[in-house]
Amino acid sequence: MAELEQIRAKLFNLGNKERAVNSKRYLKSQYEFCGMKVPEMRKIMKEYKNLDFYSALNLFDELWKSGNHEEMNCALYLLENYAKQNQIELWKFLMSRLDKATSWDLVDEMSGRILGVILADNINLMSEIKKMSESRNPWIRRTSIISTGKLIGKNKIDFTLLLAEKLVYDDDIYVQKGAGWMLREAGKKNRLAVREFILRHLDMKPNAFSYATEKMIELREIRKKKIKEEKNKLKEEKKRKSL
Numbered sequence: 001m002a003e004l005e006q007i008r009a010k011l012f013n014l015g016n017k018e019r020a021v022n023s024k025r026y027l028k029s030q031y032e033f034c035g036m037k038v039p040e041m042r043k044i045m046k047e048y049k050n051l052d053f054y055s056a057l058n059l060f061d062e063l064w065k066s067g068n069h070e071e072m073n074c075a076l077y078l079l080e081n082y083a084k085q086n087q088i089e090l091w092k093f094l095m096s097r098l099d100k101a102t103s104w105d106l107v108d109e110m111s112g113r114i115l116g117v118i119l120a121d122n123i124n125l126m127s128e129i130k131k132m133s134e135s136r137n138p139w140i141r142r143t144s145i146i147s148t149g150k151l152i153g154k155n156k157i158d159f160t161l162l163l164a165e166k167l168v169y170d171d172d173i174y175v176q177k178g179a180g181w182m183l184r185e186a187g188k189k190n191r192l193a194v195r196e197f198i199l200r201h202l203d204m205k206p207n208a209f210s211y212a213t214e215k216m217i218e219l220r221e222i223r224k225k226k227i228k229e230e231k232n233k234l235k236e237e238k239k240r241k242s243l
Contacts, residue, residue, distance in 0.1 A: 001062055003048055003059050004059060004063065007044060007063070010044050011036060011074070012034060014034075014036060015033075015035040015036055015070075016034075016035035016036075017035055018035065019033075019035035019037075020034055020035030023069070024069070027069070027103045028103065029102070031072065032067060033068070033069050034070045038073070041073055044074065045074050051078075056082055059075075060075045060078055060079055061097075063078070065100070069103070069106075072100070073105070073106065073109065076114065080109075080113045080114060083113065083114045084121075088118075088122065094114065098110075098137075098139075098140055099137070101143070107139050107146065108142075111146035111147040111149070112147075112149050116146070116150035117150055119147050119148070119150065119151065120150035120151050120153075123151075126159055129144045129159075130144070130163070132144040133145065133163045133167060134166075138170070138175050139174070141167060141170060141172070141175045142175045144167075145182050146181075149182060152185050155189050157190055157193065157194070160183070161183075161193070161197055163179070164179045164197070165201075168201055168205060169201075169208075170205065176204075176207040176208040177207050177208070177211055179212075180204075180208035180209065180210060180211025181211045183197070183198070184211055184214050187215055187216060188215070191215075191216070194212075198212055202219075202222065202223045202226050203226075209223065
């Protein structure tokens with residue numbers, strides 16, 4: 001495929017070995033790196049935004065299975081341009097390829113700019129997202145909550161809150177952060193509803209709470225007070241048992 005070879009040549013020529021090492025360490029990715037900046041990759045992929053739908057899917061697959069992180073990024077930047085086309089077909093296409101998204105940047109790009117767009121236009125897909133939120137794969141659980149971002153943008157936050165009921169207690173740090181991030185964004189649309197949610201879940205995981213309360217720092221004092229009260233209560237119970 002001519003497009004594939006062109007893209008690879010550009011990535012190789014513009015790559016930076018030091019950045020490649022640093023990026024791999026930062027993203028904790030299992031894949032290899034060329035050492036490219038996101039704006040550079042996006043600029044490259046703009047040249048291929050007018051491919052027909054099926055040619056774009058074929059090119060995506062070649063880039064996605066390459067084992068190179070930047071090529072996988074480029075695959076996603078390519079499909080951003082097709083998120084409004086053949087949406088159900090594109091959804092099914094990506095659902096069978098989720099397992100290769102094993103870092104937060106790949107997950108967030110796919111969820112926020114492609115799956116999220118499709119979900120916002122096809123709310124009947126919520127049931128599939130709900131199942132994803134219960135996956136054993138933490139990256140798929142993060143995908144589920146980040147995919148609600150476009151719904152939030154349309155002032156529809158109920159589904160985000162529904163998923164967050166469990167995901168703010170998730171054992172995986174990236175799922176916690178994703179859930180907290182979406183709560184923060186939902187709070188920009190409906191501060192009262194999200195504030196009430198957080199108050200009901202003051203014992204959520206610290207990373208989720210930190211992200212969720214970036215714009216509601218007054219809730220952090222309430223949480224501290226609750227934790228202190230609970231510790232004092234435990235001390236009193238221990239004292240009574242020792243008597």
